[in-house]
Amino acid sequence: MAVASTMFSLSLPSFDNDAVHVRRAAEIADASAGMSSPHPNYGCVIARGKEVVGEGYLYAEGTKCAELQAVEMARDKARGAIAFLNLEPGDSYGNNKSVVSLIQAGIERVVIGLRHPLQHLRGKAINILQSQGMQVNVIGDDLQMNSIQSYEEALKSCLLVNAPLLYGTAFGVPYSVTKYAMTLDGKIACTSGHSSWISSKLSRNKVFDLRGRSDAVIVGGNTVRLDDPHLTARHGGTHVPVRMVMSRTLSLPNEANLWNVDDGYTIVLTQRGARKNFQELLRSKGVEVIEFDVLNPREVMEYCYSRGYLSVLWECGGELAASAIGAGVIHKVYAFVSPKIIGGKNAPSPVGELGMVEMSQALNLMDVSFEQIGRDMLISGFLQPIPDMIPVIPFKNDTTSIDPMVTSYDANIIFFYKTWDSYGVFSNFSPHSIHMPDKNGQDYEWSTVEHYYQSQKFIGQTDLTTVHDFVEQIKLAKSPEAAARLARMLQKKHSNLVRSDWESVKIDIMYSALKCKFSTYPHLKALLLSTAGSVLVEASPHDLFWGGGRDGEGLNYLGRLLMQLRAELLSGDLSTCET
Ligand SMILES: NC(=O)C1=CN([C@@H]2O[C@H](COP(=O)(O)OP(=O)(O)OC[C@H]3O[C@@H](n4cnc5c(N)ncnc54)[C@H](OP(=O)(O)O)[C@@H]3O)[C@@H](O)[C@H]2O)C=CC1
Numbered sequence: 001m002a003v004a005s006t007m008f009s010l011s012l013p014s015f016d017n018d019a020v021h022v023r024r025a026a027e028i029a030d031a032s033a034g035m036s037s038p039h040p041n042y043g044c045v046i047a048r049g050k051e052v053v054g055e056g057y058l059y060a061e062g063t064k065c066a067e068l069q070a071v072e073m074a075r076d077k078a079r080g081a082i083a084f085l086n087l088e089p090g091d092s093y094g095n096n097k098s099v100v101s102l103i104q105a106g107i108e109r110v111v112i113g114l115r116h117p118l119q120h121l122r123g124k125a126i127n128i129l130q131s132q133g134m135q136v137n138v139i140g141d142d143l144q145m146n147s148i149q150s151y152e153e154a155l156k157s158c159l160l161v162n163a164p165l166l167y168g169t170a171f172g173v174p175y176s177v178t179k180y181a182m183t184l185d186g187k188i189a190c191t192s193g194h195s196s197w198i199s200s201k202l203s204r205n206k207v208f209d210l211r212g213r214s215d216a217v218i219v220g221g222n223t224v225r226l227d228d229p230h231l232t233a234r235h236g237g238t239h240v241p242v243r244m245v246m247s248r249t250l251s252l253p254n255e256a257n258l259w260n261v262d263d264g265y266t267i268v269l270t271q272r273g274a275r276k277n278f279q280e281l282l283r284s285k286g287v288e289v290i291e292f293d294v295l296n297p298r299e300v301m302e303y304c305y306s307r308g309y310l311s312v313l314w315e316c317g318g319e320l321a322a323s324a325i326g327a328g329v330i331h332k333v334y335a336f337v338s339p340k341i342i343g344g345k346n347a348p349s350p351v352g353e354l355g356m357v358e359m360s361q362a363l364n365l366m367d368v369s370f371e372q373i374g375r376d377m378l379i380s381g382f383l384q385p386i387p388d389m390i391p392v393i394p395f396k397n398d399t400t401s402i403d404p405m406v407t408s409y410d411a412n413i414i415f416f417y418k419t420w421d422s423y424g425v426f427s428n429f430s431p432h433s434i435h436m437p438d439k440n441g442q443d444y445e446w447s448t449v450e451h452y453y454q455s456q457k458f459i460g461q462t463d464l465t466t467v468h469d470f471v472e473q474i475k476l477a478k479s480p481e482a483a484a485r486l487a488r489m490l491q492k493k494h495s496n497l498v499r500s501d502w503e504s505v506k507i508d509i510m511y512s513a514l515k516c517k518f519s520t521y522p523h524l525k526a527l528l529l530s531t532a533g534s535v536l537v538e539a540s541p542h543d544l545f546w547g548g549g550r551d552g553e554g555l556n557y558l559g560r561l562l563m564q565l566r567a568e569l570l571s572g573d574l575s576t577c578e579t
Pocket residue numbers: 179180181182187188189192193194195198219220221222223224226227246247248249250251295296297315316317318319320321323348
């Protein structure tokens with residue numbers, strides 16, 4: 001019985017090069033950061049084994065897609081080769097150019113880092129490729145089943161290169177980075193407010209690069225009054241971010257570098273009704289002024305997102321930085337630390353009042369990096385992890401291929417989890433025994449599907465005595481929960497005794513147990529059939545493989561198998577319990 005594994009293409013590719021090439025695709029995709037917004041950054045590598053025969057990345061919105069560039073570079077070497085993409089293509093112009101390029105070039109297999117984060121595009125390109133007979137592997141999906149370090153690193157590069165799109169899709173605000181330069185004694189300016197310069201020229205060049213990757217750069221009114229900044233990206237890149245000033249009072253100078261819109265577009269965000277005459281003055285210089293009922297970082301970020309900005313660099317002082325961090329809109333921090341001491345009791349620090357009274361309240365950065373830049377040290381890290389958007393229930397196309405009766409996103413979703421729920425008998429913990437072979441191949445009555453499934457982890461191993469003992473213990477466990485707990489504990493402690501092909505057979509094993517359960521009990525079969533047309537989701541918040549997760553982030557394999565079984569039952573060719 002191999003239905004399940006072929007349908008879900010569970011088998012993990014054994015190609016060592018996959019991770020390396022996907023990382024490369026992410027690396028080249030990054031070359032256009034800032035230029036391609038609001039489109040994602042796309043890279044494509046075409047390789048034959050280790051040899052890269054074609055590469056391309058989306059340079060900017062409206063330019064030739066990465067896949068076509070790579071195919072053109074690879075020429076006839078593309079036929080039978082493998083294409084590596086950091087992100088599933090999204091069809092922006094209705095011509096499927098990316099996908100068509102790969103198909104026409106005769107690419108044999110496609111390895112994709114991440115599914116597209118936008119719901120209406122997710123799975124679409126993958127489906128088209130698969131329908132053309134191409135093998136498609138998605139690293140993000142495969143990782144849900146197997147933790148492989150090189151895959152994790154490849155996935156991380158894919159997440160990083162499109163972090164703005166991922167944060168935006170998940171939270172409805174742009175990806176926000178706060179950057180500051182401070183002295184070794186933690187000051188961002190002298191008591192007088194003077195701050196140019198704390199960090200070295202090399203570090204400041206790096207800041208130009210950060211600006212060039214951003215859609216907008218923000219400062220507060222005080223920074224405009226004290227620094228008169230330009231906020232341009234003067235690193236030779238062609239992208240200049242929009243410059244934004246948040247000022248409630250609007251007591252800003254009549255003349256300022258930011259009002260020179262030849263250098264870059266400027267938007268001033270202010271409180272409704274503030275200094276109307278000054279607003280007119282700014283507008284006469286070509287500066288856009290936007291009034292807010294309540295001017296705060298969250299409102300501003302939501303506004304920026306609605307305007308299409310996906311990444312924002314906060315280059316403000318400590319007061320506004322604290323306000324933005326406190327509002328939860330900052331995702332990453334870049335701190336340039338310079339080996340200088342300026343002292344000063346009232347000299348400002350990078351983050352103002354956050355109201356913390358104990359160290360236990362400290363915000364701990366994640367994934368921290370240290371980079372020496374000349375005499376300075378750049379410390380960076382995340383305040384909020386990059387949302388990993390992998391599977392969301394239901395995948396329209398996936399679900400349709402499992403059960404053609406489920407046809408649309410707005411299909412009814414039936415959740416089940418606890419056995420006492422309305423559809424709780426769909427759970428593997430439901431008290432319905434099944435007759436399946438035991439370790440000796442003899443027919444045995446297993447108390448639940450869970451008992452049977454858990455025991456199979458150890459079947460077929462050579463250390464017979466120990467393994468038989470494990471299977472026996474699981475078999476006799478007092479409850480399905482106890483069986484699962486025991487098996488997981490044994491699996492962890494004696495990983496060498498778990499059958500080596502477990503990951504590739506577990507879906508088939510589960511399917512045969514479910515098939516047995518639903519063919520044994522007519523009322524269960526009737527209930528399953530009564531759900532026709534609905535998506536079934538095991539609402540487990542913890543199990544992201546069999547369950548749908550708390551927010552639809554799980555793979556929901558149990559729900560998928562039940563839908564597959566339902567389709568098989570409806571087509572009338574269900575056999576009895578078998579392995
Ligand atoms: N070393 C470094 O990396 C940097 C140093 N600096 C230094 O920092 C000092 C300025 O710091 P600071 O005054 O904290 O910075 P900002 O001017 O960047 O931020 C504070 C100002 O932002 C405006 N604002 C609007 N909405 C809010 C809100 N919800 N919460 C807080 N502020 C809001 C106000 O402007 P308004 O008063 O007009 O209403 C307020 O005065 C200067 O000395 C500057 O040189 C600044 C940036 C970087």
